Amino acid sequence: MIAFLKPLKTYWPQIQIGLGAVCLALFVVGASSRKVLAIALNTIKEELRKKILYLLVLFGVIFLAASSAMSKVQPGREGEAAAEAGLFVLGLFGMLTTIFSATTALFSEIRSRTIFLLFSHPVWSFHIILGKFLGVAGLVFISVSLMGLVLVGYFIISPWTDLLIKIIPAVVLVFFQLMLLTAMCVLGSTVLSRITNILLSMILFFLGTGHSFFTEITEMMKVPVMKHYVRAFLFIVPDFEKFSIRAKMFTADFSLDATYVLSAIGDSLLRAAIMVALGILFFRLKEVGTERWE
Amino acid sequence: MDSMDRNVVVKTVDLTKVYRTFWGKTYVRALNKVNLEIYEGEIFALLGPNGSGKTTTMKLLLGIMFPTKGRVEVFGKSPRSVEIKKDIGFMPEESYLYRFLNADETLRFYANLMGLDRKTRKNRIDEVLQMVGLTEARRRRTREYSKGMSRRIGMAQVLLKDPKLVILDEPTIGLDPMGAREMKDVILDLKQRGKTVILSSHLLADVQDICDRIAILHRGDLIRTDSVENLLTIEDTWEIVAKNLTDQTRQKVRQVIQEGGGDLQKIGHPRESLESLFLKTIKEKEVEK
Numbered sequence: 001m002i003a004f005l006k007p008l009k010t011y012w013p014q015i016q017i018g019l020g021a022v023c024l025a026l027f028v029v030g031a032s033s034r035k036v037l038a039i040a041l042n043t044i045k046e047e048l049r050k051k052i053l054y055l056l057v058l059f060g061v062i063f064l065a066a067s068s069a070m071s072k073v074q075p076g077r078e079g080e081a082a083a084e085a086g087l088f089v090l091g092l093f094g095m096l097t098t099i100f101s102a103t104t105a106l107f108s109e110i111r112s113r114t115i116f117l118l119f120s121h122p123v124w125s126f127h128i129i130l131g132k133f134l135g136v137a138g139l140v141f142i143s144v145s146l147m148g149l150v151l152v153g154y155f156i157i158s159p160w161t162d163l164l165i166k167i168i169p170a171v172v173l174v175f176f177q178l179m180l181l182t183a184m185c186v187l188g189s190t191v192l193s194r195i196t197n198i199l200l201s202m203i204l205f206f207l208g209t210g211h212s213f214f215t216e217i218t219e220m221m222k223v224p225v226m227k228h229y230v231r232a233f234l235f236i237v238p239d240f241e242k243f244s245i246r247a248k249m250f251t252a253d254f255s256l257d258a259t260y261v262l263s264a265i266g267d268s269l270l271r272a273a274i275m276v277a278l279g280i281l282f283f284r285l286k287e288v289g290t291e292r293w294e
Numbered sequence: 295m296d297s298m299d300r301n302v303v304v305k306t307v308d309l310t311k312v313y314r315t316f317w318g319k320t321y322v323r324a325l326n327k328v329n330l331e332i333y334e335g336e337i338f339a340l341l342g343p344n345g346s347g348k349t350t351t352m353k354l355l356l357g358i359m360f361p362t363k364g365r366v367e368v369f370g371k372s373p374r375s376v377e378i379k380k381d382i383g384f385m386p387e388e389s390y391l392y393r394f395l396n397a398d399e400t401l402r403f404y405a406n407l408m409g410l411d412r413k414t415r416k417n418r419i420d421e422v423l424q425m426v427g428l429t430e431a432r433r434r435r436t437r438e439y440s441k442g443m444s445r446r447i448g449m450a451q452v453l454l455k456d457p458k459l460v461i462l463d464e465p466t467i468g469l470d471p472m473g474a475r476e477m478k479d480v481i482l483d484l485k486q487r488g489k490t491v492i493l494s495s496h497l498l499a500d501v502q503d504i505c506d507r508i509a510i511l512h513r514g515d516l517i518r519t520d521s522v523e524n525l526l527t528i529e530d531t532w533e534i535v536a537k538n539l540t541d542q543t544r545q546k547v548r549q550v551i552q553e554g555g556g557d558l559q560k561i562g563h564p565r566e567s568l569e570s571l572f573l574k575t576i577k578e579k580e581v582e583k
Contacts (some may be wrong), residue, residue, distance in 0.1 A: 047397070
């Protein structure tokens with residue numbers, strides 16, 4: 001059995017890339033449905049007209065202040081420090097935007113009861129959940145792109161333009177990290193209340209970004225049963241850490257090659273597809289509108 | 295037409311809905327073994343006080359909720375079936391709208407869910423906005439709409455679909471008398487076009503005006519179902535309406551009734567309904583202008 005799994009482990013990055021490509025194709029096919037697209041675009045439009053954009057503007061100001069300040073406190077590695085600070089702020093504000101939008105998307109549809117009208121139209125749970133996921137992912141793409149452009153623009157005019165070769169893939173990975181977080185929040189919103197969903201998403205995101213640390217702690221556990229349970233739990237928790245490369249991308253022992261980036265993207269797409277599929281299943285079984293009767 | 299000859303559009307058999315707490319304890323029995331048959335082309339009203347089960351019935355018909363016991367069929371299929379949704383139009387009690395969209399965008403969204411192509415979509419949207427009198431407000435965000443306007447946009451998304459079955463939750467609530475009359479005319483027009491309409495209302499005069507049959511619900515129990523005619527006719531009382539009677543003739547009528555052993559209750563002038571008087575007065579004023 002282990003011998004059989006060995007090549008699987010060896011070629012796991014390539015397998016992830018392949019599976020990710022399949023999932024990407026599935027998302028593209030799903031998005032080509034007019035109903036999914038209509039729900040996705042409606043989600044983007046609704047969210048964009050809220051005040052999230054103000055948050056992005058705020059980010060821009062904070063980013064510039066933070067990165068320029070960071071470049072001065074670490075003499076000798078000003079560029080790296082500015083990049084780390086910028087990516088940190090991008091990831092943080094991206095995470096907040098994602099959690100806010102992704103936990104709201106389906107919840108607001110249920111709370112404002114527009115879901116009743118959706119259900120009176122010929123749409124499947126598949127259209128609603130995939131539409132919501134793609135809509136929020138689109139919104140995350142817009143916000144990460146805007147923030148990424150500010151970051152990249154800052155480095156273009158700075159003396160550290162050579163760092164862009166690492167910064168751009170890092171921004172791309174942040175987007176796929178947040179896309180995975182989006183899928184997790186959308187899945188959560190099919191079964192949890194909004195507050196529970198926000199809290200759980202933040203906890204899982206925190207656990208996921210410290211994946212290797214928690215894995216190491218698990219291996220040190222003395223009680224085997226406990227160790228197995230924690231291992232199983234960590235297997236389920238998405239490894240958000242692999243997308244967050246700002247701290248290690250300037251270290252000598254880390255190589256940022258295409259296989260790393262693509263396998264991380266593949267992993268994100270695969271996990272997101274599984275979560276969206278589960279979300280569709282749970283939503284199909286969900287009964288909405290039970291909070292009020294007449 | 296006899297009910298046996300008519301197509302059944304909606305059928306419920308022992309339909310029961312129980313709301314439970316998180317721990318599975320019965321919280322409220324919203325519907326209790328309700329048996330209904332609603333026929334093609336009729337306007338059917340669900341009446342009852344708050345908490346009687348009207349909205350729950352509608353949600354079950356739309357497949358938003360699942361029955362605890364019993365079953366519900368719409369066009370012979372489960373209401374969860376997506377196939378039948380293209381033939382169902384629903385206007386909820388409050389028009390639940392996307393607050394950041396305008397009327398045009400709202401209708402375009404629903405048209406896309408129906409899979410209408412661009413040209414048909416544009417024509418249909420123009421047509422229904424005109425029907426509900428919102429053409430001039432089409433670019434305003436729905437959050438700026440009055441309650442009456444929100445009801446109209448709710449009706450517009452129903453008309454956009456041109457469905458066979460229309461479900462309306464409190465269609466005239468929040469509308470001024472003119473708006474309520476227009477809404478009732480739209481509903482009567484739907485019936486003329488062969489659509490089946492199910493509505494719930496607290497406004498009994500509205501129901502009496504336009505409905506063919508009524509079901510009265512009370513705390514989840516269906517207590518009466520019949521035609522408006524049968525329910526409201528007082529079998530042992532007769533009404534004679536005549537014009538231009540002299541005092542002498544009225545005396546004679548009184549005498550004939552008494553001689554025949556009848557108990558004369560009232561002879562007087564009939565009264566116009568307040569709604570009719572109001573509408574007539576407003577129309578006259580508009581003609582003057």
